[in-house]
Amino acid sequence: MIRVFRNWVQRYFSDEEAVVLAIVLILGFAVVISFGNKLAPLLIGLVVAYLLQGMVQRLRRWHVPHILAVWIVFLLFVSVLGALIGVVIPLVWRQMLALIGELPRMLVEWQDQLLHLPERFPAFVSEEQITQLIRTASGEFGQLGQWLLSQSLASLPLLITILVYLILVPILVFFFLMDNQTITRWFIAHLPRERRLMTRIWTEMNQQIANYIRGKAVEIIIVGAVSYVCFAVLQLNYAALLAVIVGLSVLVPYIGATVATLPIAMVGLFQWGLGNEFMVLLAVYAVIQALDGNVLVPVLFSEAVNLHPVAIIAAVLIFGGLWGFWGVFFAIPLATLFKAVLYAWPRGVEADIEVSPVKEV
Template identity: 45%
Template sequence: MLETLSNWYNKRFSDPDAIALALILLVGAAAIYFLGGILTPVLVSLVIAYLLEWPVNRLVACGVRRIFAVGFVLFVFVWICSAILFGLSPLIWQQAANLLSEVPTIVSRVQVYLLELQQQYPNLISTEQASTFIDDITKQMMQGGKTLVSMSFSSLFNLVAILIYLVLVPLMIFFMLKDKEELIRGCLRFMPNQRRLAIKVWLEMDLQIGKYIQGKVIEIVVVGLASVIAFALLDLRYAILLGVAVGLSVLIPYIGAAVVTIPVAAVALFQFGVSAEFWYVMIAYGIIQAIDGNVIVPILFSQAVNLNPVVIIIAVLFFGGLWGFWGVFFAIPLAALVKAVINAWPASSQPKLDEGV
């Protein structure tokens, strides 16, 4: 047993570059795990910097000095975000408040549907099962309402921190974009000298992460906008709230689409009942999901999502459990990172016995 472990270690870790790569990965993972809350503004700035790198490079290629290109792109980005924040957020909060106020009505309608279903199929659903199901739904709804209220109060207490982030994040984005090469050189000073494998993995992941972030933002906008338009044309209540929820659901591959289907179907069912309008909404929603999965995702993530769906779901659960939102957001790139490390890792660093003979 010890000899087997010794042989495995010699094959995998006798290369100094492999040891350096493992050390870099361990230190990076530990820093994010233990300092994730403190580093949140840095992570947000890094994600947005990756997103804005492409337009900055296009302007620089056209002859614009990098500092002016960064300033212009960042100004446009802040303006767009401000317009969305002050224009869309009040509508979303209003619709969320209206939906929350109608929770008792929704619960009573659920009760009516279940009682009718129990009367039609007494052998399928008993009275006790219907009552238990209604009680569970009521408790979940009340718990959800309390959670929203607590989140509202906590957001008020964190207002100062939010204001600080609104100043710090744009500043960090600006300097990350303007001084990109200088920052990279500074980081390399703290890296081990044996970093051949680390650089190989980084060059592969750098391109994938940039494309993934840009593609994910485009996917959120396209899917969310299409959902809002479709729901509004079908006269579905809370169209903006539900459309934004559908757009944000693409952050969690597979699982997000399954979860957001429940509120869409519930609102359509309680507004239209089991009628043609209800099925129109569900068909439109199904078409949007089909286009997203079979057209948008393959186009935007042809390189990043070259992974089995089971691997992606496991990555979402694993990295989401470790790092919360950021683990979920970067689940696919992190899974691709693991794959890149496995591919780059030396299978055997020992020379063969017959070499040089």
């Protein structure tokens, strides 16, 4: 056993750079996991500055002075943030409160419609199944109500935290953009002089991460805005709230679109029933998802993320469980980083493993 472990260590940690890289990665993840909540404004400011850095660099390529480019991008960011706080969030909040207030009446309506299903489709649905479904749904909605009540009671500390973030994050974003090169040089100066492996991994990852994060942010905005326009034209209730749900659903591949379909279908069914308007709503939502997957995603994401669907879902579950929204947002970049490190990791001794073909009986 000791010999096997020693051979494994010699194979994967014989290179000094590999040991240093392993220590850096472990310390980085340990700091984020241990102090993520306390460093949240700093990390959010760093992420937002990373998203905006591409715009600053583009303005620099157009021969705009660095200070002026930073101020243009920062003022644009503050304007978007102000519009989000002053227009979008209050509208979504009002619609969410209206939806919560109307939930009891919606539940009664859905229950009546469900109870008629065994009469219409006796070969597919039984009365016992519908009763069990209603009982389960009532329990789930009861837990949802208790959670909403607990959140409302804890809203004061949350509001204070949001106010602190609204002050700190823009300040941090400005200084990250203004002193980007100084901060980068300071960080590099504290790394080992021999960092060939780190440079290789960073060069390989930087373009993919930047492309994915910025593209995903743009995708959320476009999908959410288009969904809101379509829902408003169809005069669907709670259009802004549902559009936000659809926009955020693109964060979770393969699952988000399916989950977002449920509230849209339930609101549409309660508003129109199984009529033409409801069918048009589902058709419009299907078109939005099709255009997103087949047109918008190929245009925005020039660098392909070659990850297996199982790896993507596992990354979303793991990092989402660790860091919530930001963990879901960065699940694919972190999984891509893990893959790049795995493939670039130096191996001192290559194992010569030959797999003999399986003989057919």
